[in-house]
Amino acid sequence: MLNEADIATLWLTFKVASLATVIMLMLGTPLAWWLARTTSRFKGICNALVALPLVLPPTVLGFYLLVVLGPKGPIGRLTSELGWGTLPFTFSGLVVASVFYSLPFVVQPLQASFAAIGQQPLEAAATLRAGPLDTFFNVVLPLAKPGFLTATILGFAHTVGEFGVVLMVGGNIPDRTRVVSVQIYNHVEALDYEQAHWLAGSLLAFSFTVLLVLYSTLKTHPVAHQLK
Amino acid sequence: MRIKTLFTLLLAVQGLCLTSIACAETTLVAVAADFTKPMTEIAAEFQKVTGHEAKLSFGSSGKAFAQIESGAPFEVYLSASEKYPQELEKSGLVVPGSRFVYAIGKLVLWSATQGLVDDKGEILKTGGFKHIALADPSHAPYGVVAEEVMTSLGVLDKLRPLCVMGENISQTFQFVTTGNAELGFVALAQVIDLNTGKIGSGSGWLIPDELHGPFNQTAVLLKTGAENPAARALVAFLKSEAARAIIRKYGFGSPE
16 A cells, blocks of 8 residues: 555645646746747747757756756856755755746647637737737637646646656655655665555556546537637 | 679678677676776776677666566676675576675765865764765665664764755765765765875765675676676676776775
């Protein structure tokens, strides 16, 4: 069965993933909106930067974060001067790393659904004298609902499953930075296969459920049909 | 026409192989992360002397163990501990009687900052740092030894909240070199200056062997390599004076 330490890692993972998802939605929504509609020549660069974690091995990202956020790195020096200390080996550090790592999983579905809305509903709203904010909250958001659903679930699930980045910047401290994927790895390395099976099995069941809910919800959602 | 030429060429190459390097073989070796540098040099020397090639795969001993148990084609296994080779022996994956100590691990308390770690390790008692890095004692031999040292000095309970853990000794070293942990327990091989035989940069304390249990890094010939002359030759070569000189140069203890 799952022991106390395993449950602590599950709880910590849940906290990291939830917080990271909220932050990614707040950062990702304006970013995706801009990317979906801009004709700026920087669009290509920005798209590539956002998608980079999809391609990079997580250990590369983790290593750079360790260097940049560390006491000798530029961000590390800034956070130290502000009196926050450095981010590696802390809960906040894990959240920041996760945001970098999972951002494409939030931005890309949002961007796709924003793009799918097209110009017409916005122009219609404008002729009815709706302001930009009014249009965004009452026209765009409802139409992009499947995109938000996908973004939230993928962003959350991907953060739950991350390993390389948290291994690099986390420091594997019980109750503070030891997340579930690292715990599974530790069980395997310690030859404690039974415990590894329990935890890995729980994660497998969780992931499958999440994806099942995601795909069955999207399939039956009328707006999703409309988008196709 | 082209195909014919290619075919002739292939035959010629094959003929060469058969005559000049008829007995040169290749062996696949799993090597503990801390032994990366010496083993690279030993493999080069091994090839020069015997003509055989040793292909090396580095990583944590536990990972290699799990891979071997699941049928990975490694023929020789150089673990950083005694435990994993013993376990493999129990599973019947090892050539009987082939287990031997190839090196004795040496631990260093090290900081990238000059003058931080004194040469008696007093800093562990006086404190004044936020993080101390060690390899994860739940599976990494270096972590186990580091914990034994802190226990011997009576500082383990005090330092436990400051501990950050690397997955293996290479990652632990990264935590300290990037300065995220002010100091940490690393392998002497990682910080040794090969010209002087002393700690090359930053500051460190070579921890006396009395402060921890035996640190016997153990190797085995796996059954997959039983019939491979290169695997057998490598095991013999690891016990030779040439290999031992390299092992000592990188700061490891040499077995009797």
